[in-house]
Amino acid sequence: AQSVSQHNHHVILSEAASLELGCNYSYGGTVNLFWYVQYPGQHLQLLLKYFSGDPLVKGIKGFEAEFIKSKFSFNLRKPSVQWSDTAEYFCAVNGGNTDKLIFGTGTRLQVFP
Amino acid sequence: DTGVSQDPRHKITKRGQNVTFRCDPISEHNRLYWYRQTLGQGPEFLTYFQNEAQLEKSRLLSDRFSAERPKGSFSTLEIQRTEQGDSAMYLCASSLSRQLAPSFGAGTRLSVL
Numbered sequence: 001a002q003s004v005s006q007h008n009h010h011v012i013l014s015e016a017a018s019l020e021l022g023c024n025y026s027y028g029g030t031v032n033l034f035w036y037v038q039y040p041g042q043h044l045q046l047l048l049k050y051f052s053g054d055p056l057v058k059g060i061k062g063f064e065a066e067f068i069k070s071k072f073s074f075n076l077r078k079p080s081v082q083w084s085d086t087a088e089y090f091c092a093v094n095g096g097n098t099d100k101l102i103f104g105t106g107t108r109l110q111v112f113p
Numbered sequence: 114d115t116g117v118s119q120d121p122r123h124k125i126t127k128r129g130q131n132v133t134f135r136c137d138p139i140s141e142h143n144r145l146y147w148y149r150q151t152l153g154q155g156p157e158f159l160t161y162f163q164n165e166a167q168l169e170k171s172r173l174l175s176d177r178f179s180a181e182r183p184k185g186s187f188s189t190l191e192i193q194r195t196e197q198g199d200s201a202m203y204l205c206a207s208s209l210s211r212q213l214a215p216s217f218g219a220g221t222r223l224s225v226l
Contacts, residue, residue: 044217090155103155
């Protein structure tokens, strides 16, 4: 069965600090990978996705993620965070013959000015 | 693109009552998903439809839960004989194809007293 692990449950940073959120998945076949963000009081929004091709994926708001197949990882990065990046971040995967997304438990990011 | 719409936004009910939620997907999206999210957790898959066919249902889903998508457009999720453990945010998402990440609605927050 597919599963997703997000080891950083709560991250606190100052503005301009660099960010890296970990995501590891378990599935042996071809996968599609996603990062969603949920700002306070808002619905889930897609940050970026990987289906195939270049393993370095760029998303909205300066975020990027790198798919490392050998490590079953899809870590999210941003070189310089802003206060407005305060949100909850979810990694998700689907693979095989199913369309459903399997989500991690999420990482809560707090950015202080 | 008016987004995924869910109704109601909030529902408070007494234990043992039945509740029904509605989801209107983005127009022409043939895939529709239901998820449940509790505090501190990522969205948990419940079921999904392709057009009017229910293609997958979580094994964790009690038989008190039923979902329909009769004409391949809107969908309803019914919970019979609600229990306090059903209190959660119920999310609906839709997509046009597997290569397009699902778009999520704002959710219906259910509180069972």
